[in-house]
Amino acid sequence: MQWSVRRQSSWVQLAGHQGNFQLSEGGEVLKRFSEVEAVCLQALMADPLRPFVPQYHGSVTKGGESYIRLKDLLSGLKNPVIMDCKMGVRTYQEEELTKAHTKPTLRTDMYQKMVKVDPTAPTVEEHKQRGVTKWRYLQWRDNTSSTATLGFRIECIMVRDTRDFKKMLTPAQVTEALLSFTKSQLHILVSHLLQALDEALKESPFFKAHEVIGSSLLFVHDRTSQASIWMIDFGKTTPSPSSVQLRHDVPWAEGNREDGYLIGLLSGGSVCGQGTINLVPIENLIL
Numbered sequence: 001m002q003w004s005v006r007r008q009s010s011w012v013q014l015a016g017h018q019g020n021f022q023l024s025e026g027g028e029v030l031k032r033f034s035e036v037e038a039v040c041l042q043a044l045m046a047d048p049l050r051p052f053v054p055q056y057h058g059s060v061t062k063g064g065e066s067y068i069r070l071k072d073l074l075s076g077l078k079n080p081v082i083m084d085c086k087m088g089v090r091t092y093q094e095e096e097l098t099k100a101h102t103k104p105t106l107r108t109d110m111y112q113k114m115v116k117v118d119p120t121a122p123t124v125e126e127h128k129q130r131g132v133t134k135w136r137y138l139q140w141r142d143n144t145s146s147t148a149t150l151g152f153r154i155e156c157i158m159v160r161d162t163r164d165f166k167k168m169l170t171p172a173q174v175t176e177a178l179l180s181f182t183k184s185q186l187h188i189l190v191s192h193l194l195q196a197l198d199e200a201l202k203e204s205p206f207f208k209a210h211e212v213i214g215s216s217l218l219f220v221h222d223r224t225s226q227a228s229i230w231m232i233d234f235g236k237t238t239p240s241p242s243s244v245q246l247r248h249d250v251p252w253a254e255g256n257r258e259d260g261y262l263i264g265l266l267s268g269g270s271v272c273g274q275g276t277i278n279l280v281p282i283e284n285l286i287l
């Protein structure tokens with residue numbers, strides 16, 4: 001996942017794969033087609049979670065590429081503030097672990113991403129091979145972020161503001177402005193939206209029957225009364241085996257398929273509720 005901010009007019013892509021999205025007409029975005037994601041979105045359109053999922057309009061082929069058509073969640077917002085939180089206690093599928101054990105493929109790009117963050121993270125052997133398996137990389141990312149402990153991690157926050165900052169002089173002033181602004185929205189997000197989402201998840205046949213891996217909650221507000229939370233990215237969300245009844249609120253152990261989604265929702269809600277937003281280092285706020 002890149003910490004990228006790409007802007008096409010007012011549209012912003014906070015995270016995710018480069019080149020996966022295209023802005024389309026009529027308040028839609030196009031996301032590179034994935035069968036797994038399309039099947040999930042189709043099912044979600046008839047599920048209690050529908051109000052929390054961008055409207056799905058089927059697929060389209062453009063320039064020889066297939067895309068999923070989604071409602072543009074930023075459409076109509078002048079100065080959106082967006083936060084992408086990746087949910088769950090792990091971001092790799094169990095199949096990735098099996099592959100790492102049985103048929104390991106070494107990824108040089110992931111080794112390089114790892115070394116860039118922490119040159120001491122790879123083992124002696126990984127340094128020698130200049131590669132790590134995808135499972136090893138994703139697990140390392142989970143363990144070195146809040147994913148494994150809190151059940152979610154903040155991928156990126158973006159604040160756009162057209163207020164006049166010219167006379168805002170000191171770092172303290174800027175910090176205070178940012179924090180007070182974000183804080184004032186937390187109340188809305190926590191008390192209303194997170195609770196409503198929690199209730200919808202508990203009612204949802206889709207949620208009961210799916211292992212939700214690597215999916216994000218996209219928080220969007222525009223500093224007015226408009227605030228929303230959206231479930232996005234179902235590229236690694238798959239039906240759980242019929243023999244497994246997922247709870248979503250217990251830790252993962254190999255074979256139990258648990259994703260820990262509700263652990264993340266609960267801890268995210270309590271972090272926000274206490275107003276302790278210092279979980280997000282200031283340098284990660286992109287203006």
Ligand SMILES: O=P(O)(O)O[C@H]1[C@H](O)[C@@H](OP(=O)(O)O)[C@H](OP(=O)(O)O)[C@@H](OP(=O)(O)O)[C@H]1O
Nearest residue numbers: 001002016017091134138141214215233235236
């Ligand atoms: O965020 P960083 O540390 O860059 O790592 C990324 C994210 O984990 C991506 O997950 P997501 O799409 O949920 O953000 C994952 O894509 P997958 O969805 O394919 O697992 C990428 O795997 P590769 O696409 O194999 O590189 C991996 O390189």
Ligand SMILES: Nc1ncnc2c1ncn2[C@@H]1O[C@H](COP(=O)(O)OP(=O)(O)O)[C@@H](O)[C@H]1O
Nearest residue numbers: 013014015016017020054070071072073084233
């Ligand atoms: N329907 C949407 N409307 C507006 N922005 C979106 C929408 N879906 C995704 N995005 C933006 O794109 C980013 C990456 O989305 P995601 O589905 O996670 O991509 P990937 O599968 O490549 O990881 C999000 O963080 C968000 O900023």
